[in-house]
Amino acid sequence: MYQKYRIKQLSIFSENRPGRLAALAKAMMEEDVNIYAFSIAEGAGYGVIRALVDHPEKAFKKLSSMGVTVRYTDVLAVEMEDRPGGLYEVVRTLAEAGINIEYSYAYSGKRCAVVILRVENIDRAAETLLEEGVRLLEISQFT
Amino acid sequence: MAYLDEHMETISREELEELQYKLLRSQVTRLYSSSPFYHARMREAKVHPDDIRSLQDIVKLPFVHKKDLRDNYPEGMLSVPRREVIRYHASSGTTGKPTVVCYTRKDIDTWTESLARGLTSIGLGPDDVIQVSNTYGLFSGGLGFHYAAERIGAAVVPASTGNTERQIELILDLGVTAMAATPSYMLHLGEVAEKMGVSIKKDTKLKVGLLGGEPWSIKMRDRIDEWLGIKGINCYGSSEMYGPMFTECSEQDGIHIWGDIAYAEILDQETGGPVAPGEKGELVLTMLQKEALPMIRYRVGDVTEMVDEPCACGRTHPKIRRIFGRVDDMLIIRGINVFPSQVEHALMGIPEVGEHFQIVVDRKGALDTMLVRVELKKEAFTDNIVQLMDLRERIAYRLRGILNIKAAVELVEPDTLQRFEGKAKRVIDRRDI
Numbered sequence: 001m002y003q004k005y006r007i008k009q010l011s012i013f014s015e016n017r018p019g020r021l022a023a024l025a026k027a028m029m030e031e032d033v034n035i036y037a038f039s040i041a042e043g044a045g046y047g048v049i050r051a052l053v054d055h056p057e058k059a060f061k062k063l064s065s066m067g068v069t070v071r072y073t074d075v076l077a078v079e080m081e082d083r084p085g086g087l088y089e090v091v092r093t094l095a096e097a098g099i100n101i102e103y104s105y106a107y108s109g110k111r112c113a114v115v116i117l118r119v120e121n122i123d124r125a126a127e128t129l130l131e132e133g134v135r136l137l138e139i140s141q142f143t
Numbered sequence: 144m145a146y147l148d149e150h151m152e153t154i155s156r157e158e159l160e161e162l163q164y165k166l167l168r169s170q171v172t173r174l175y176s177s178s179p180f181y182h183a184r185m186r187e188a189k190v191h192p193d194d195i196r197s198l199q200d201i202v203k204l205p206f207v208h209k210k211d212l213r214d215n216y217p218e219g220m221l222s223v224p225r226r227e228v229i230r231y232h233a234s235s236g237t238t239g240k241p242t243v244v245c246y247t248r249k250d251i252d253t254w255t256e257s258l259a260r261g262l263t264s265i266g267l268g269p270d271d272v273i274q275v276s277n278t279y280g281l282f283s284g285g286l287g288f289h290y291a292a293e294r295i296g297a298a299v300v301p302a303s304t305g306n307t308e309r310q311i312e313l314i315l316d317l318g319v320t321a322m323a324a325t326p327s328y329m330l331h332l333g334e335v336a337e338k339m340g341v342s343i344k345k346d347t348k349l350k351v352g353l354l355g356g357e358p359w360s361i362k363m364r365d366r367i368d369e370w371l372g373i374k375g376i377n378c379y380g381s382s383e384m385y386g387p388m389f390t391e392c393s394e395q396d397g398i399h400i401w402g403d404i405a406y407a408e409i410l411d412q413e414t415g416g417p418v419a420p421g422e423k424g425e426l427v428l429t430m431l432q433k434e435a436l437p438m439i440r441y442r443v444g445d446v447t448e449m450v451d452e453p454c455a456c457g458r459t460h461p462k463i464r465r466i467f468g469r470v471d472d473m474l475i476i477r478g479i480n481v482f483p484s485q486v487e488h489a490l491m492g493i494p495e496v497g498e499h500f501q502i503v504v505d506r507k508g509a510l511d512t513m514l515v516r517v518e519l520k521k522e523a524f525t526d527n528i529v530q531l532m533d534l535r536e537r538i539a540y541r542l543r544g545i546l547n548i549k550a551a552v553e554l555v556e557p558d559t560l561q562r563f564e565g566k567a568k569r570v571i572d573r574r575d576i
Contacts, residue, residue: 011526013519015556041528044535045553048528067558069519073526102527118526 002126005136006074008056009116012049013069016042024049027066033059037107037116050105052077052116056142075118076125077137082113090115090134097128147256147263147295151403152458159402159459164198166431167406171195171204174437178222180215181439201406201429202417207441212242212383223247223435232283232382244283244382247434251290254385257404258291261390264399264456265321265351265376269296272317272348276310276324276332277356279303283386284356288323297321304328307335314347321351323387326359326367326375330498331562333371344372353378355387358445358466358484362491363498364395377465383438384428389463397450397462405430407461408440409449412470423448425470426463444470446482474570476504476511479548483569486515489545495523495534499560506574513550515542518557 014020021040028035038051053059056072063070080086087106094101099119106115114137119125126136146152154162172192174181185191188205195203212220221228230246246254267273273292277284285303292299300317302310310332313319324332329352336343343349352367355378367375379398380387384405389398400407408417409424418424426445430438446469450462468482475481483502490496497518505512517538525531535552542550 009526011524013524013556015559043528043531043554046531046555048526048531050526067556069521069524069556071524071526 002123004138004140005076005126006122007052007077007116007137007139007142008072009075009118010049010051010053010056010059010063011071011073012051012063014047014049016045016047021049023066024063024068027062028053028059031055031058031062033062036109037105037114039103039105041103050103052107052142054142073118074122075116076122076129078115078117078129079112079135079137080115082108086113087115090129093128093132093134094119094125097124099125099128145263145266145268146458147260151401152260152264152460154403154459156459160198162403163406163431166403167198167201167429168192168195170431170433170437171439174222174439178220178437180211180220181222181437198406201408201440204429204440206427207439209242209383209442209444212244216241217243218245220436221245222437228435231281232286232386233281234382242383244385245435246385249432250385250434250436253404253432254287254388255290255294257385257388257401258287258380258390259294260401261378261388261392261399262291262295262297262353264392264458265353265374265390266393267292267295267297267321267351271295271297271320272300273297273353274300274302274310274314274317274319274322276302276304276322276328277387283380283382284323287380287386287388288353307332308339311336311339311341314343314349315341318348320348321353322349323353323378325356325563326352326354326363327357327563329354329367329371329375330363333367344370349373351376353390355379355390358468358472358482360484360488360491361465362488366491366498379463379466381443383436383441383443384430385433392454392456392458394455396454397464399454399458399460399462400428402460404432407449407463409447409463410442412446418448420451421448423467446470446473472570474502474504474572476513477548479546481513481546481548485545486542486550486569489541490515490517490538492541493534493538495520496538496554497557499562500569501560502570504570504572504574511574513548514553515550516553516555516560518560519554521557 034054036052041048078090080090102118104117175192184205190203227247228245229248233241233243275288279285352373352375354375364375377391378387379389391398406429408427410427411418412425426443426447428441446467447463468484473480501516503514538552
């Protein structure tokens with residue numbers, strides 16, 4: 001029942017060398033894919049690029065055809081108010097429920113701010129947040 | 144079990160050694176009187192054909208090195224009248240002049256016989272279609288397999304190298320059952336086939352890979368066998384011997400060295416004396432029947448070990464294990480001998496990475512550094528960076544266990560390291576020594 005809140009994030013394996021991110025970004029531009037948010041986690045000599053886009057399937061197909069190592073990772077996209085305390089209200093709920101956040105990044109959209117959460121138990125996190133009246137973005141908003 | 148020459152292949156060891164002695168004696172006697180090169184060498188070493196009174200006396204004879212072939216380019220070591228030569232082959236000559244090898248009609252016949260015995264021992268015969276994907280031309284690999292395959296009555300597809308898509312179409316359309324190639328090309332072909340939507344295992348009749356020309360590990364063999372659904376047969380030879388000559392039998396347990404054609408010794412690289420039985424050392428071969436360009440105690444430069452136990456296939460001739468590496472491939476890093484084949488062996492045990500790798504050796508200050516770059520498999524990629532770090536550590540730990548030195552590990556994207564159709568060049572040595 002929480003399936004609709006599992007947002008498909010793109011996770012991309014990339015060597016850490018000049019021009020790599022530019023090549024990926026150019027491909028997204030050519031496919032007319034808008035990137036809402038992204039982050040780069042740095043390993044040794046490589047990075048994992050995580051991106052939330054408006055058309056994940058189109059982006060996935062394009063990247064795969066380029067030989068890029070890409071996979072989907074389910075994340076939650078949580079709406080929060082763009083004011084002091086907005087983030088606290090969201091993560092406090094999870095802290096109280098003992099849910100650990102693996103990683104997270106955020107963007108400030110036109111309507112509100114969004115925090116993207118990768119958690120171990122995604123359904124339980126969704127349930128906890130919804131019970132507290134927190135708004136989650138739905139998968140239908142990313143097609 | 145089919146034999147090409149049952150009597151010779153199952154001869155008793157005593158009879159074989161007696162035959163080897165006779166052949167050696169007559170070869171040395173002929174060369175002493177008719178080859179200026181060998182005559183001078185034997186005089187220098189103060190050894191006369193009459194000093195060879197047993198097979199063991201072979202150690203009295205001086206070695207021949209690859210350098211001798213280069214120094215005597217093109218035909219200084221020719222030991223028959225020139226009109227008896229019916230073929231030349233040549234090596235690429237990466238360090239200066241190429242080396243030229245020449246053959247009489249009997250040499251071509253002995254070569255063909257040697258490899259044809261091998262093909263028969265794998266179970267190949269007139270019902271088979273053998274695609275020869277070794278280079279035809281100056282390189283002896285293509286024509287060597289070609290002649291041997293014809294000798295056993297198989298149909299030959301002389302594909303040579305290159306145009307992998309076309310090679311795969313031929314395998315499909317002609318019902319190819321065996322293919323001769325380098326092991327790295329076999330893997331490359333498997334990858335290209337997958338991209339074309341062809342499963343070598345399910346969609347083709349290919350059952351045997353005649354693989355050689357570069358050192359490869361048992362793990363790589365097992366991977367090829369399992370993934371492609373074939374038997375990867377280890378083949379051995381070099382143009383100075385004749386060309387590809389010796390193979391494993393269907394037991395896949397060591398390469399049969401036909402004793403009536405070649406006498407094999409394994410030398411300790413340090414002392415130049417024989418190694419203890421079963422130990423690794425440098426292979427030294429004496430060609431007992433070669434006419435145009437005889438090779439007496441030729442230091443091939445390959446490191447292997449001898450297996451002197453009877454083979455389950457019933458053949459009695461000595462066997463060698465896989466080629467462990469080249470004497471000159473050996474890297475010395477911080478004083479420790481490292482073979483690229485050891486790195487390959489280590490990586491084969493890690494399912495998350497592919498079989499292509501690159502070794503970069505450098506020197507920082509006074510210290511050698513070693514970096515192993517390896518491709519992360521697409522399906523092994525995880526969004527979890529801790530798991531990727533953990534994988535790197537696991538590879539480094541395994542390398543350390545096998546090599547006895549610390550190597551840094553870099554995970555790279557799939558299909559980004561260079562592929563090789565011939566011998567793989569996997570080492571970049573940036574040390575300025």
